[in-house]
Amino acid sequence: MNNIDIAVIGGGINGSSTALHLAKSGLKVCVIDKDSICRGASGVNAGTLTMHMTRAKLIPFAKKGWELWMNTEKWLSNNIDVKKKNGLCLAFTEEEEKLLNERSQIRKEYGADINIISKTEALKIDPNINNKIKCAAFCEMDGYVSANQTGDAYTKALKENNVEIVENFEVSKINNSNNNYEIIDVHGKKINANKIVLAAGVYLEKILKLVDINIKIKCFPQQLIVTERMPELLRTVITVAHGKLSLKQFENGTVLIGGGWPGKGNIENGYNETIPENLIGNMRLACHAIPNLKNSRVSRVWLGLEAETDDAMPIIGELPNLKNAFIIGSIHSGYTSGPYMGKLLSEKILGNDVDLSLFDIKRLMN
């Protein structure tokens, strides 16, 4: 494959968003994935679009991402279900009440429109929640996406914008000479491009080694639980003060229980398995928040791999000591912010003045 301006390695939400925005500017872009578009964390995450779980410093970016999600028909495609919902973050003990007050205040300072409300007010917004709560934090900017449709939506949008999609291409070597990158896969297939974007999610550490950059990317296998279709069990997106629960009911009636309870898994052989104690912990917390949830049955449990840097902040921008090479990844709450972060990086690549200093990879390199 020739005449490629930019090759994006990794077809998750970060890579695909970057590629899509670049293609819309008229560049010839290709997206390479070891599997297929958004088949990793981007397609299996909880799809929560909440400010209550977003890192404070990232609130301004998450807000922009949220706006993009609410208008997918304008830039992505219309075959992905996105729903705006009110978000309630619950506190069950005095200690949690204190934590919720502190955390909400800091998030508010970074621009999130979060307000502490009383138990009575919270129960009025969602009568399904446990009446033993102390108080709740309320935010109108919340909602969810049916994350399983991400691959379908992005595949369609990338194709419509003439992005080359190269799937089942596991990159094992990257050569750089004469302002040209040669990307080679495990079977020896080659792709040439003028510029590269590394967007390989949990596999970033491995891919960065191919261009002699050594940083640590942690891999968190996270469990998700979904129930069978049920009548109304909740009306809002529910989170809790310490951030270890996300709960929502989709339009089809299924309830998704998330919150980042760890399972087992690694990127070496792709094997993953659930930890029953953690499933039960996660389910207990969910049933404590919404007592009627306990009358439903779990139909499926799965895992997704989340990537995190040492300081749990994203890496977005130019790669040092290399020309025309860029990176995007490890965005905490990446699903919410991904579309906007991709847009920011595409503007940077196009030569616009974008401040990405907060996410510079050099902070992690010694």
Added chain:
Amino acid sequence: MNFKKEYDVIVIGAGPSGVKSALTCSKKGLKVLIIDSNGNSGGQIYRAPPKSYIKKSEKTLEENLIQLKFSENLKKNNIDTAYNHTVWQVSPGFKIDAFNENGTIQWNTKNLIVATGTYEKIIPFDGWTTPGVIGLAACTILLKAHQTIPGNKIVLAGNGPLLISVAYYILKFGGKVDAIVDTSSKFEWIKSMISLIFNPKNFIQGISWILKIILSRVPIYSNSLINKVSKKENGISIEIQNIKNKQIKKLTTEVLAVGHGLTPSTDISRLLKINHSYDDLKGGWIPKLDQYFRSSMKGLYIVGDGAGISGAIPAEDKGELAAYALLKDQNIINEKEFTNKTSRIIKRLNRYEIFAKGIAKLNFTPKDLINNISENTILCRCEDITKRDIINAVNNGAKNLNQIKSWTRFGMGPCQGRTCQYSVAKVASEELKCNVKDLGYLTGRTPLRPFPLDKAIGDFEYDEITKVEAAPL
């Protein structure tokens, strides 16, 4: 029952294969636990009547007597039995998590024998979700375990030997079979009967069943399929279509029992990431095993029809072979004893396989059955996914079953694709002009069966919830 926390061997599934393997291990002194979600041993083929039916009637079936023998032998050999327990997770090592009506329980073992049998394939058609339409296998359960006929007037449709056996039992219990609608031709039946000489017992049984059906003057529509079913007052209306000449025949009946053959249950082996291969003659995807039914994972043996469909009698042989392999792997029996015990069984099993392959051909799905599904027909009834949804996903670029699942939600409901995986794969392979095996199989997921949340969580106080580190701010 007071269970131990750890067993030498755990067997999942108390059908003929599971029971045989449990008995063989136990006789060599190993402590064995056998688990089944049913209330007793016997599996589907020798399914026990409910406890309230325990009084023997005149109509006690041979199947029920075999089941009683199973129970007796398990008891005599001090094998612990966990009936009414549903296994929801199996982890390597092995940890077995199950629930019953009282809550959850976990057992540990170094040796696991999976004997989880099969489930029925049903290729959808217009109106297949109408009340009054049931599976042939469900019909078998009603007949064998409950001695109950599903209705006064019944039409049987689909393919394979189950069609004949269900017809026989309905007639035996005084029901009326309005018609048998068979996708196979009479010629295909005769060809398969030839392979039956490798299994004389089943041959005689088969002939006697067919005779009863012929003598009862049940109309048989060969080369035919169900085109459409709709609800009528006091019953259902059925359209039968001849595959060859496209002629349509209309019938009104009470119940339609339909099934298109069985497929091995691979839920546990897929969950444990064992490699699988596709073999139409064995019912579809089966785990890769050696000739003693060892898997590639140490200590994991997969037996019975779940290792490839060949029927109840060979299932016992498979269970016994795996048990001897396990005993040898554990150095409980030596090479000589192992060879002595197994060579005879292997010979017999090979003979049965010829018979099984002959019968398997009757279970092949004719293309007409797939092409006849209209685009509005629901394939995945848990999530209401139609044939059109599947075709759209394929046309948008989905290339394998897991991708189609992700894009459409097929297979995401309580049945986890057990009902629809086969028909979705068939529809997608027709659209993509590829083989079913090129589409792969659905990744195994927990829970293996829908798991009631109240059972999972039990009684707890808020501060007893496992503590996890707060997310970073």
